[in-house]
Amino acid sequence: MILITSVNEVECSFPDYIFSSQRVRFVEGEYVIIDNEAYIASSIRKVSDLDKPGGIVEVPLITDLPFDGNRTVKRAGIPQINPAAISVKGFLEKYFYPFVPAEISFAGNxxxxxxxxxxxxxxxxxxxxxxxxxxxxxxxIHVTNADSLVYLGTTNDFSTQITIQGDETAPLHNKKQVFKALADVGGNGSPASIASAMRTYNFYYPVLYGMGPLLSGATIYNGLTKLVVAESIRQFAIPLNGENQYIWFASPFNNVKPVFRDNNGFDVSDSFSMQNMMVTTSKKYPLWTFGYFVWRSIAPTSVANKTFSVIYP
Structure with missing residues (x-):
């Protein structure tokens, strides 16, 4: 038991643990503040419960314990949750300042x-x-390779460089390659694993466009401009420049006739015809042959640095 005299000269007793609790605030000088009341620091002494002198006032425990509320509240809004607290302080901590778990993500896109x-x-x-x-x-981990391990990190910011190839010649070479980052965490007493969103790399056959002479499946790949886009793209702006040449637009995705518009917005679709063509590359990477839907202007024409539009319905 701790005995101490207040500034009003009242002898008071407190439990032994009083100075290890948040009820006490030491100040410079001869006083100590307990539960916002001032006491004389030099009068502090410890006695056993059996030696407690008469006339001592026992200071009752208070329910309005000091609480650090000078913090930004972590919880957004007023969600309907059960903090499962059995004290006012416990409720305040769990409701307004809950444990915020770790998050993991991939940098970039x-x-x-x-x-x-x-x-x-x-x-x-x-x-x-x-x-x-x-x-x-x-x-x-490499999700599209049976969740195989790619890299183990040692810090909260970790990275590795890998080489991927977009074809179907081996299990590691695929048109769609997906990766995920994970970590094991303590979870404030509830151990778990956290995972990032997927990081996806897609490999597509390119759209080919431009102006040139009559081309074949063996020459069209090198003779036109390549544009790598997702299959979902439905509108293209194709810059053209050529004299007395054919306009070409070759798609690996769609056999539906698109709308061709010239630089003034006029529909010139009737000036184009389609043919199926097996397009072949000429170098190791990439090395492929694939069936394309090739649109070509029926007659040669001249276009001086203009942009045409190709729009799929």
Missing amino acids: DAIFEYGTSQNVTLRAVINANDETEIANRRI
């Missing part, structure tokens, strides 16, 4: 490349620890 090409990509994972204090087994 998904990407698309030309089918058959070999690409060096950097997979960088970043962990925002928030309130988490236990983080281990940081890793990147």
Whole structure:
């Protein structure tokens, strides 16, 4: 038991643990503040319960304990949750200042490349620890290769460079390659694994366009401009420049006739006809042959640095 005299000269008793609690605030000078009341610091003494002198006032425990409310509230809005608290302080802590778990994400964005090409990509994972204090087994896995391990990290910002190839010649070479970053966390007493969103690399056959002479499946790839886009793209702006040449537009995706508009917006679709063509590349990366839907102006024409539109319905 602790005995101490108030500034009003009243002898008071407190439990032994009083000076290790948040009820006490030491100030410079000869006083100490307990439950917002001032006491004389030099009068502090400890006695056993059996030696307690008479006339001592026992200070009762108070329910309005000091609480650090000078903090930004973590919880957004007023959600209907059960904090499962059994005290006022416990409720305030759990409701307004809940444990914020760690988050993991990939830096950068998904990407698309030309089918058959070999690409060096950097997979960088970043962990925002928030309130988490236990983080281990940081890793990147190759989802489309049976969740195989790609890299083990040692810090909350870890990365590795890998080479991927977009074709179907081996299990690691696929038109769609997907990766994920994970880590094991303590979870404030509930261990778990956290995972990032998927990082996806797609490989597509390119759209080919431009102006040139009569071309074949063996010459069209090198004779036109290549544009690598997702299959969902429905509108293209194609810059053209040529004299007495054919206008070409070759798509690997869609056999529906698009609308061709010239630089003035006029519909010139009737000036184009379609033919199926097996397009073949001429180098190791990429090396492929694929069936294209090739649109070509019926007659040669001249276009001086103008942009035409190709629009699929």
